[in-house]
C-alpha cells in the first residue's frame with residue numbers, strides 16, 4: 232500500500248545529506264523496495280565509491296541542480312547548523328506541489344517557512360538510525376500547507392523504515408528527539424557499559440562484548456516480539472532474593488538509579504533540541 236502511494240508521486244524523492252541518518256534512511260528505502268530511479272541524492276561529501284555504488288543501483292547522485300525537476304518529496308538531512316546555507320541552495324528544487332520533510336534536530340517549522348519559498352508544505356520529523364534495517368520510528372508534525380496527499384506521501388516514505396507517529400503540537404518534537412531520536416545511543420551505551428562491567432567482573436573482554444551485545448539485542452527482540460510490558464519482562468528475570476534483584480537494587484535506586492539518570496539525560500537532550508532551533 233505505501234509503495235503504491237510513492238509510485239504515484241509526480242517528481243523525484245530528493246535526499247539532501249546522506250550522512251549517518253540520511254544514509255540510514257536511504258539504506259532502508261533501497262532495501263525495502265523504493266525504486267532507485269525515483270531517488271536523487273545530494274551530498275557534496277559523498278566519496279567516489281559511494282557515488283558509484285549509488286549510480287550502479289540506478290540512484291542519481293549529485294546531478295547538476297538545474298537538471299533536477301521539482302521534488303515530490305525533499306528530505307533535509309543535513310546538520311541543523313548548516314541548514315540556512317543548504318536551504319538557500321535547494322530552494323529551486325522546491326515547487327508548489329513539493330513537500331519538504333526535515334529530519335533536522337531543533338530546526339523549527341517557523342525557521343523553515345522563513346527560508347523556503349512562501350507557502351511551502353513542510354513536515355518536521357525526527358527519525359532514528361534503526362531505520363537502516365527497517366526498525367526505525369519517526370515522530371512527525373506538519374504545517375498547515377501540507378495536504379492530505381502530501382501527508383500520505385510522507386507517511387509512505389518514512390513508513391517504509393518503521394512506524395510514523397504524527398503529533399499536532401510541534402513542541403513535542405524536542406522531547407521525542409530526546410527519547411527516540413537520540414535513544415539508540417543510550418541503548419548502545421548500555422551495551423558498551425555492560426561489556427566493560429563484565430570485564431571488570433573477570434570475564435575475558437571479547438566474551439564480555441559478545442554477551443553484552445547478544446543480551447541487549449535479544450532483550451530488544453523479546454520486547455518487540457512478545458508485546459509484553461517491559462516491567463513484566465523485567466520481573467520475569469528477577470527471582471526474589473536472587474542475582475537480578477541484587478543488581479536492580481543499584482539500578483533502581485530512586486536517587487541515583489537509571490530512572491533519575493535517564494530523566495535528567497532526556498531533559499538535557501530536550502533542552503539542547505530547543506537551543507538548536509537557532
Ligand SMILES: NC(=O)C1=CN([C@@H]2O[C@H](COP(=O)(O)OP(=O)(O)OC[C@H]3O[C@@H](n4cnc5c(N)ncnc54)[C@H](O)[C@@H]3O)[C@@H](O)[C@H]2O)C=CC1
Nearest residue numbers: 248249250251252253273274276308309310311335336358
Ligand atoms: N544521527 C542520528 O541518529 C539522527 C540524526 N538526525 C538529524 O539528521 C541530520 C543529519 O545528522 P547525521 O546524519 O547524524 O549527520 P552527518 O554529519 O552524518 O550527515 C550530514 C550530511 O550532510 C552532508 N552535507 C553537508 N553539507 C551539505 C550540502 N550543502 N548539501 C547536501 N548535503 C550536505 C554531509 O556531507 C553529511 O554527509 C541532523 O540534522 C540530525 O539532527 C535526526 C535523528 C537521528
Ligand SMILES: O=C(O)[C@@H]1CCC=N1
Nearest residue numbers: 335336408412413414
Ligand atoms: O545528536 C543529535 O543531535 C541527533 C539528533 C537525534 C540523534 N542525533
